[in-house]
Structures are given as structure tokens and as C-alpha cells.
Amino acid sequence: MNPFVYNAAQGRVVFGHGTIEQTGAEMERLGLNRALVLTTPQQAADGKRLADMLGVKAAGTYATATMHTPLEITEEAMQLAQSLKIDCTIALGGGSTTGLGKAIAYRTDLPQIVIPTTYAGSEMTDILGETKQGLKTTVRDPRILPEVVIYDVDLTLGLPVSLSATSGMNAIAHAVEAVYAKDKNPVISLMSVEGIRALAKALPVIVKSPQDKEARSDALYGAWLCGVALGAISMSLHHKLCHVFGGSFDLPHAETHTVILPHATAFNEGAVPDLLAPVAQALGAKKAGQGLFDLAKSLGAPTRLADIGMKADGLDKAAEIATQAPYWNPRPFTREDIRNVMQSAFDGSRPQ
Numbered sequence: 075m076n077p078f079v080y081n082a083a084q085g086r087v088v089f090g091h092g093t094i095e096q097t098g099a100e101m102e103r104l105g106l107n108r109a110l111v112l113t114t115p116q117q118a119a120d121g122k123r124l125a126d127m128l129g130v131k132a133a134g135t136y137a138t139a140t141m142h143t144p145l146e147i148t149e150e151a152m153q154l155a156q157s158l159k160i161d162c163t164i165a166l167g168g169g170s171t172t173g174l175g176k177a178i179a180y181r182t183d184l185p186q187i188v189i190p191t192t193y194a195g196s197e198m199t200d201i202l203g204e205t206k207q208g209l210k211t212t213v214r215d216p217r218i219l220p221e222v223v224i225y226d227v228d229l230t231l232g233l234p235v236s237l238s239a240t241s242g243m244n245a246i247a248h249a250v251e252a253v254y255a256k257d258k259n260p261v262i263s264l265m266s267v268e269g270i271r272a273l274a275k276a277l278p279v280i281v282k283s284p285q286d287k288e289a290r291s292d293a294l295y296g297a298w299l300c301g302v303a304l305g306a307i308s309m310s311l312h313h314k315l316c317h318v319f320g321g322s323f324d325l326p327h328a329e330t331h332t333v334i335l336p337h338a339t340a341f342n343e344g345a346v347p348d349l350l351a352p353v354a355q356a357l358g359a360k361k362a363g364q365g366l367f368d369l370a371k372s373l374g375a376p377t378r379l380a381d382i383g384m385k386a387d388g389l390d391k392a393a394e395i396a397t398q399a400p401y402w403n404p405r406p407f408t409r410e411d412i413r414n415v416m417q418s419a420f421d422g423s424r425p426q
Contacts, residue, residue: 078259083200083305087298089225091287094189097164098128100222104185108133110160112151112174114140117167117191124166133158141327142205142320143173151178160184168192168241169327176202176218186220191229193241193273193293194328195248195301198223203317210321212309219305225298227291235281238293239373240328242277245297246270247312247331248304250339250362254349254404255307263352266303271356272296274369281373311403312338315416318396319384329382332375336367337418340425345405363425378422389416
């Protein structure tokens with residue numbers, strides 16, 4: 075066994091069916107009384123229902139959470155939080171809403187309860203990605219990690235098939251990078267492969283039968299494991315590229331992860347085939363990069379940057395941004411290497 079360091083993130087997880095009803099009890103356990111319920115505009119009605127359920131424990135709602143956590147949205151939510159004199163936030167939704175709750179906690183150290191409705195997995199990390207003036211940056215801090223995460227399988231039953239697929243691929247991306255991270259360890263590698271296996275098994279079932287509760291439960295379980303993995307390791311090339319496309323070109327978050335993942339994985343597979351072999355096995359494939367591409371395609375998920383809003387004339391700029399402050403990666407790369415990976419993702423060709 076090689077030497078390693080394992081840091082366990084502290085946080086409480088409540089997993090099951092109908093667990094959203096335990097939100098008030100979780101507030102009481104933490105001694106909290108005035109929550110600001112956060113959602114996106116699309117889930118505003120869900121946020122209001124949760125606030126009504128909490129009664130006097132809900133100080134108000136804010137339904138303007140936005141993809142990539144723009145600074146101006148955070149500042150607006152902060153003003154409301156201060157005026158309401160809240161003592162916690164409750165984020166109900168996907169990665170956009172979770173990100174806003176994290177941004178508030180980072181600035182105030184207020185406790186967070188997160189109720190995910192997608193497979194983003196970011197609720198299990200101390201990582202905050204924010205966008206300011208077209209650039210997305212990330213920061214890690216203990217204040218960012220939510221105190222409680224409530225996984226309610228029932229809340230995912232209505233998740234559209236298309237978003238289920240891309241959200242699940244987004245979660246898988248967290249685990250793939252964890253197996254070859256510079257601070258990898260055997261505990262997280264085991265959790266990563268299990269998370270990938272669970273999602274790779276569940277997502278095809280969900281595409282065919284969106285109301286399948288067993289598959290939905292397995293997918294949420296896999297997303298949890300993948301989120302834990304991301305929270306325990308450092309990110310590499312895949313996440314860097316996604317942050318560039320999201321922050322600087324405003325591409326949709328989960329779809330970008332879905333498209334980039336097979337190509338970034340294939341690029342690294344030549345350098346660390348032994349580390350990615352368990353990923354390939356979990357996917358039922360010979361090669362991890364190809365297996366990820368085939369999975370995304372079988373789910374009807376996007377496989378081309380060109381199909382999710384990226385313009386060909388922006389690839390050179392994207393490659394330049396990606397190499398200005400690169401993340402550590404198991405395979406060294408040049409700007410030309412990055413440009414080639416981006417071109418493959420733009421064209422949607424199966425990794426070779």
C-alpha cells in the first residue's frame with residue numbers, strides 16, 4: 075500500500091423517501107429558527123411549499139439562484155439575508171441553488187441545509203465556484219461545506235430524463251477525476267468506482283422508466299458517493315476545462331461536463347491506464363474514455379460542444395484561458411494538447 079492522506083469531511087446526511095419532511099427537525103437539531111429558502115426561478119413554487127411546511131421557521135424565500143453562481147446574484151441574496159436576520163439557508167434544487175447557499179455561507183458562516191433535486195453532488199463538497207466578469211474561479215473553505223444534506227429520492231422522480239442524464243454524467247465526472255488526483259487515496263477510489271457503477275447502472279433505466287424508484291434511489295446514492303469523492307480530492311484537467319467553458323462562455327454546467335468528460339479522460343488514460351482501469355470496468359468498457367462517451371450517447375445526452383452553444387471561433391480563446399492558471403494533471407499538457415482535446419469535444423468524435 076502506498077502512503078496516502080485521507081481527510082474526512084464532516085457533515086450529516088439524511089437519505090430516503092419523503093425525507094424533506096424532516097427539514098424542520100434538522101433545523102431544531104441545529105438550534106435554528108429563521109431559514110432563507112433558496113431556489114432557481116424554475117423551482118420557486120417548490121421553495122414556497124417548503125417554506126409553508128416550515129411555517130414560522132421560514133423567514134423568507136429567494137428564487138433567483140443562477141448557473142455558475144454570478145457574483146451579482148450572491149450580493150442580492152446577501153442583502154435579503156441581512157434584512158431578514160436569518161440564521162441559516164436551505165437550498166432546494168440542483169448545483170446552481172447549492173452554489174448560492176455556499177456563497178452565502180462562505181461570506182457569513184451561516185449554517186446550510188441542502189436538499190438536492192438533481193445528481194450534481196456538489197452538496198458534499200467544500201468547493202465554491204463563482205463567476206465574476208466572465209471568469210469562473212473556485213475556492214475551498216470549511217465554511218462552504220453544508221452542515222446537513224437531505225436526500226429525498228421522491229424529489230428526483232420528476233427530474234426530466236435529459237437533465238437526469240447530464241446531471242448523472244456530471245456526478246460521474248467528479249469520481250473519475252478522484253481516481254487519478256494528486257491527493258488520491260484508496261478509500262476515495264473505492265467510493266468513486268462504486269459511485270460510477272451505481273450511476274452507470276441506474277441512468278439507462280431512468281431514461282426508459284423515469285418513475286423507477288429503485289433506479290432513482292441508486293442514482294442518488296451514486297451521486298452522493300461521487301460528491302464525497304470530489305470533496306476529498308483536488309481537481310484536474312477535466313474540471314478546469316469545464317470551468318473555462320462555463321465561466322467564460324456561459325455554457326450549461328451539466329451538459330459541458332457530459333461532453334468534455336470522455337475526451338479529458340481519454341487524454342489522461344494514456345498516462346494512468348492502471349488508475350482508470352476500474353472506471354472502465356465499472357462502465358463495462360475496455361477503455362474509460364470510450365465507455366464514458368458510449369454511456370452519454372446511449373442516454374441521449376449531448377456529445378458535441380457545438381450542440382450546447384459553443385462557437386468554433388471561441389476554441390482558441392478557451393485554450394488560452396485554460397493554460398493561464400492550469401490545475402495539476404497526471405499527464406503534462408501544452409496549449410496545443412488542450413486545443414486538440416477541445417476540438418475533439420467540439421466535433422463529438424468518439425475518443426481513440
